[in-house]
Amino acid sequence: MKKKILYTLLVVCLPVLLSQAQTLRVPGSPYPVSAVPDSVFLTSENYTVSERVALQTLQGVIAQTKPAILRDLSGHRALVEKAGIKVNDAYYNNFPGLLAFFANRLSGYILCNQKDRSTNVAISLAGVMNAVAIPADIEQAAINAGLTRLLDVRARDEAWALANYGNLFSKQIATYQQSSDDRVSFMGDYSAYTKAFQFWDNSPTGSIANSAYNRMNKGATFFGWGPEEYGTVEQLSLKSMSIIPSDWAANLSTLSNIPAKTKVFKQKEPIKPFEVKTGVHTVCFVITDGDNVQWLLGSHDNINNWNNPARAHVNLGWTISPSLAELAPAVYEKYVDNCLTTPDGRNVLIAGPSGKSYFFPGRMPDADLETESKLLNSYMKKADLRIVNIIDADDSDNDPSSYLKQDNIDALFYYSYGANYTGRHGQIDWYNDKPSIGGRYTLWGTLSSPQSLANQLNQASTNINSADGYSLVSVHIWSRDVDDVQDCINRLGPNVRVVAPDEFVWLIRKNLRNLPVGTGNGLKAEYYAGYHKDVLKYTQTDGNVDFDWGNGSPDQAQLGVNQFSVKWSGQVQPLYSEPYTFHVYSDDGVKLTVNGQTLINDYETQGAYTRTGTITLIAGQKYNIELEYGEGNGDAFCHLQWSSTSQARQAIPKAQLYSRPDTSNGPVTVYENAQYGGFHAGLPIGAYKLAGLQLKGIQNDEISSIKVAEGYKVVLFEHENFAGDSIVITANSPSLGSSWDEKASSVKVLANGNPNLAGSYTIRHVASNLFLDVRGGLGSTGDGSPIQLWTGTNAANQTFTLKHLGEGRYTITAYHSAKSLDIPQSSMDEDVSLWQWTSQDAANQQFIAIAADSGYYKFISALSGKVLATLNNSTAPEAKVVQHTGNGQASARWQLLSVPTVGNGNGLSGNYYNGKNFETFVFSRVDKTIDFDWGEGAPGTGITNDSYSIRWTGKVEPRYTGTYTFYMTSDNGRRLWVNNQLIIDKWLSDWDIEYSGTINLVAGQQYDIKVEYFEDFGGANCKLSWSGSNQGKEIIPRNQLYATSAALTAANLALAGKDAHTMEKNILLYPNPAQSSVRLQFNAKQARMSIFDAVGRQVAPARIVYAGQSIDVSNLPTGVYLIQLDINGTKTVKHLVKSAE
Incomplete structure (x- = not known):
């Protein structure tokens, strides 16, 4: 049998890893691999700088055999434990002990200084001399560990290291790393692990930099970061090399050898079908700088960036380094998992600039760019990415061909380096009907704001058949975030449509090239033990057939290594009307049938061959396809490709392959047969045209029985697009009867709750007699405050407003913060604790109210279908409120106790002036409350730090009738009018004194309110509170304040x-x-x-x-x-x- 030498290094050197698929490298990978650890020692970031220098080299050198050390930062511990690797903290704060433990595995130490060029020298040499770098102030620790000094390099620099030891360093990986500042504590482990030369040059064209470049192979990858972006990237590109921004990265030597839990990375499928809409301008937002590995390793994995819950409510692209799939598979898996697809938004990962690493394609020699693109193709497949973001030199020819000829690349998002990525002005170039789409606009610092960008987009072309009808918008992550994207979207008119990157590309290909671009999900794959499909072991959906298992198999635990078989089946949809040739390159036998015709029948032949067959197909039509593959012994691979006059030969992409998805369940589950038989699909709340049903696996006129969960109803429509006769079903229906059996072409799933509960309440937990409570009291007004049970206080943080959205769906909003109960991160998981978050009426903030026994209620999450209960049915104070499957728990019953109505105000109109007496108007805005502490800064752009004034106006609405006391605490002067009565008049330059005034008010009536304030110099703050006989003292909340027409x-x-x-x-x-x-x-x-x-x-x-x-x-x-x-x-x-x- 013919053998392919694709995994020789791994098979010969590291056979233990063959069972760990995610630690394998793609053929040609520059990234070394050693072994998967069983356990690692965890170390504190409280180590001194010198200890961290030594620790890095110890970590990297030990990892050359098998990682054994992990620094405790950026949540890496949790990822390692999730992978099943034990964590030992015996040396957590004890570097000398850790060094002594590993001393017998080292050849000695290299003496250096703590933060200068000698540090780079020692780190470089440590990797090639099996040594540890030891700054002079901790040399005694090395001596105590019994280590021998190999070299003293304190007077040496990188040029000396190259001149004397240059032949020892890797020619595939080098590290451009500053060692005279805090960056000395990072990247050293990976340099030692990869035997990389680590250096610094203040100029990307300096002598040390050029010496480092010139000794490397073409295609080499640099880590760290240079002295300036453009010059560094340009110099590397000219020499056919690239860089991965990583100068603050840690733990790469360990993380690169820890596999992901999943065998194959797979981005989430869309839950709504792609759809053409006319008369709109189509926009795609993409977050920049995802090639930055240190960011991906955790420094920006926070609530303002990657972990921002608002990402669940927007259609958005995120750039990410495909190399991360090998540099840190468990980290990459986390980003794939956290890339959300919800009823309100879809996040899609795309490859960061300019592929597996950063370079300018226009500066790289053409032949080397072809080589780089072919390697990228393998990474795109491994990382499940289909779009590449390019950053190129401004004067580049922007030729996309080397990229777009690759099977696994559907499109390019092409930026010019200058003009903040907008220099191509939305221009679209084509290669084989694949687009290279130029950036048109940016959301970047002060260059553009959500409002100014929205103004541009609202005035843009709505011709969907022209490139002018599409805008690719880069979102500069260092100065803008997801909240800014959402702010911009909220300002867009009805003529602007925002879509995720995959739908953006689909629309451009469909509308500009008139191609029947598919939305397929791949083929059904049945995996068997035995060459002749002897025993079915498992079934899954494969995006396409483009596999190379080396000497192994798809799943050795179930299939073994040899003697297995696979059958792929489904439908194929061509893009062109013409004869197609199907190519199957495999080892061993195959049989291919298309549209009932056997095109290839060579199942019994052993060996590696390409077989072909030709058939004429019509563009856009779907044809049945079945491919059978058998593996005998040795190498195992199978690749299904097609070609035609118009179609370059390529692996048939997932988008053009269709199969029925796996069965699923939901609040409404529809079945193919009566009595809940046959295929079934779960349908969350939503409107499903025929395309939406087909996405779930339900065909036209196929529904015969339905299950409906409590709190839901379903409407069946006779025709597409919710036309014709309809029927409402509110309970399980094992048979739809002759009138509706196999008659539905579109469906709506709706809530079926109690529609009469709008109002304000305290919410009592029946089982415990405690109350729903925002943890932290009246001060817990920020996003993310958790929801719990607590003793009843009638305080504002225990008062909630139910706003009816229709069909018994509600948002539940805390009175004191005006924020809604929210399922964090739009999670569907069991026992996720609720928190409060800015109200958006999103699916994860909607709850269906249904009657329980004895006048009580249950609340069902409209997103997950789970009920609100307490964790483990707890009845204790501070019990967490969670979402939990089912509605029978004792802890899921709630009593609504009416309280005086909470208002629906939006705050007060604030006019901001320079000058203590309102001399120069600067801007106006609506402030939710008056609860500010500006320190010694200014309250907004254009206002000076000292000597300014503010006037707030609007209406205030009390919830109770009686005498109210209003309080003002400010630094400096203040005046307050309520109902046109001046009740506080202290226009003084004092501070930290609470002044008050009283007035009689009537519940529910709105009164004029005016607040004036001036700041003299120094600190600045202003707070407005109230209290009454029935009203606890509190900052007057937004709900009770109304901006006037001043807004x-x-x-x-x-x-x-x-x-x-x-x-x-x-x-x-x-x-x-x-x-x-x-x-x-x-x-x-x-x-x-x-x-x-x-x-x-x-x-x-x-x-x-x-x-x-x-x-x-x-x-x-x-x-x-x-x-x-x-x-x-x-x-x-x-x-x-x-x-x-």
């Missing part, structure tokens, strides 16, 4: 120019209010008109209008709008009230 005035000030108000009297808007159309009269030939909603979001593209012209506003929802006119550079705003027709 509209603020929007006017933001939109209008300085001459607007003098011109406004010459402009007439009529009729107003209006139902379907309006007209504008003004003293000019024409004007540029834009329409914004009441909070400043542009809802219609800018257009030229003429005096007296009829303007259609029928598509605007009922509400208040701002119509901005730009007449010869002067902007004026008119208010429009759109009434119901």
Whole structure:
């Protein structure tokens, strides 16, 4: 049998790893591999700098055989333990003990200084001399451990190391690392592990840098980071090399040898079908800098970036290094798992610049770029990525061909280095009908804001058949985050659509090239023991057939190494109408059938061969396909490819292969046969057109029985798009009867809760007689405060408002914080504890209220279908409130106790001025509460640190009738009017004194309120509280404060120019209010008109209008709008009230 030498190094040197699939390297990988550890010693970050220098080299040298040390940072311990590796903390704070433990495995030590060039020298030499780098101040620890000094390099530098030992260092990996600052504590372990030369040069064209470049092989990878980005990357690119930003990375020598739990990385499938919509501008946001390995290893894995819960509510792309799949498989697995797909948003990983590592493709010689792209193709497959983000030199030819000819690359997101990644202005280039899409806009620091970007997108082309109809937006992660993306999206009008990267590429290929681009999920794969499908062992869905198992098998535990077989089946969808040739390259036998025709029948032949067969296919039509494969002995691989006149030969991609997904269950489960038989699919709340049902595996006119969980209902429609007759089902139906059996073409799954519970309550936990409580009391107003049980206090953090969203679905909002109960990270997992989070009415903040016994209620998460209960049915104070499967738990019953209604206010309108007496207006905004501590800084952009003033105005609404005391504490002066009565008047330059005033108020009535404040110098703060006989003392919450029309005035000030108000009297808007159309009269030939909603979001593209012209506003929802006119550079705003027709 023909043998392929693909895994020779691993098979000969490291046979123990063959069972650990994720520690294997792709053919040609530059990243070394040793062995999977059974246990590791955990070390504290309290080690001194010198100890950390030594520790790194000890960690790396020991890892050359098998890792044994892990530094305790960035959550790495949890990942290692998840992989089943024991963690030992015996030397957690004892470096001398750790060094002594490993001393007999070392040849000696190399003496160096703590933070200079000699440190780099010692780290470099440690890896090639089986030694540890020891700074002079801890030399005694090395002596006490019995180690011998091999070298004293304290007077040496990197040039000396190269001149004397250069032949010992790796030619595949080097480390560009500053050793004179805190970076000396990082990357040293991986340098020692890989035997890399570690160096620093202040210039990317300096003598040391050039010496380092010139000794390396083509395709070499540099770690760390150079003195400046462009010059470093350009120099490496010119020499056919690249860099992985990692100068603050730790533990790579250990993490690179710890496998992921899953055998194969697999991004989440979409839960909604891709869909073409006309008349919209299509936008894709992509987070930058995912090639930065130190960020991925944990420094930015926090609530502001990768772990931001808001990512569950937006369609968003994240760049990530494909190399991470080998450099830290367990870490990469975490990002795949945390890349969320929910009813509200979809996150998709794409390869960071410019592939497996960072370089400028336009600077790399063409032949070497081809080699690099072929290697990248293997990493794309391993990491389950389909799109590559490119950063290239501005004057590059931007040729995408070397990338797009690769099987596993569907598209490029191409940025120019200059112009903040927007230099290509959205240009789209093509290769074999695959797009290279240029960045058009950016969300980056002060260069653009969510509002300014939204204004551009709202005015962009809505021609979906033109490249102008699409915008790729880079989101600069160092200055912007997911919250900024969401802010921008909230400002977009109905003519702008935001999609995830995979759908963005799908739409461009479909709408610009008229291709029947598929949305397939791959083929059903049945894996058997025995060459002739003797015993079925397991079934799964494979994205495509493009496998190389070396001398092993897909699953040695179930299939063994030899004598196994696989059958793939499903449908294939061609892109072109023409004869297709199918190619199967395999070792051993195969049989291929397409559309009932046997194209290849060579199952009994042993050996490695390519077999072909040809058939004529019609574009967009789906054809049955079945491939049988048998493996005898030795090498095992099977690759299914196609080619045609228009289709370059490639592995048939997942998007063009279809199979019925695995069966599933949900709050509504639909079945293929009566009596709950045959295939079944679970349907969460949502509207399912036929394409949505097919995505779940349900075909047209196929539903015969249904199970409906308590709290839900399902509506079946006779025709597609919710047309024709319909029927509502609220309980299990083992048979739909002759009228509806196999008749449904579209379906809606809805909540079926109690719709009459809107109001304000304290919520008593029946089993414990404790109350739902936001942990932390009245001060717990921030995102992420946990939800618990606590003794009843009637305090604001135990008062909740149920807002009805329809069909008995509610948000549950805490009165004191105006934040909603929230399932963290949109998790579907069991016993996840609830917290409060900024209200967004998202699926993970919606709960279905259903009646329980004795007038009590249960609340079901609309996202997960799980009920709110306590962890382990606890009835103790501080018991965690969690989501839990089923609704029969004793801890899942709640009593709603009505309290005076909580308002629905939005805060107060704040006008900010420079000068202590409101001299110079700077900006306006709506502040949720008056609870500020600015320290010695300013409250906003444009305000000086000292000598400024603020005036807040609006309405205040008490919940109780009686005498209220208002309190102000501020640094410095303050005045307060309530109901036009001045009740606090202390316009003094004092501080930290609480002043108060009283007034009688009536519950539910809104009163004018005005607060004035000035800051003199130094510290600055201002707080406004109240109390009453029935009202505990608290910061007046947002719910009870209402911004007046000053909010509209603020929007006017933001939109209008300085001459607007003098011109406004010459402009007439009529009729107003209006139902379907309006007209504008003004003293000019024409004007540029834009329409914004009441909070400043542009809802219609800018257009030229003429005096007296009829303007259609029928598509605007009922509400208040701002119509901005730009007449010869002067902007004026008119208010429009759109009434119901």
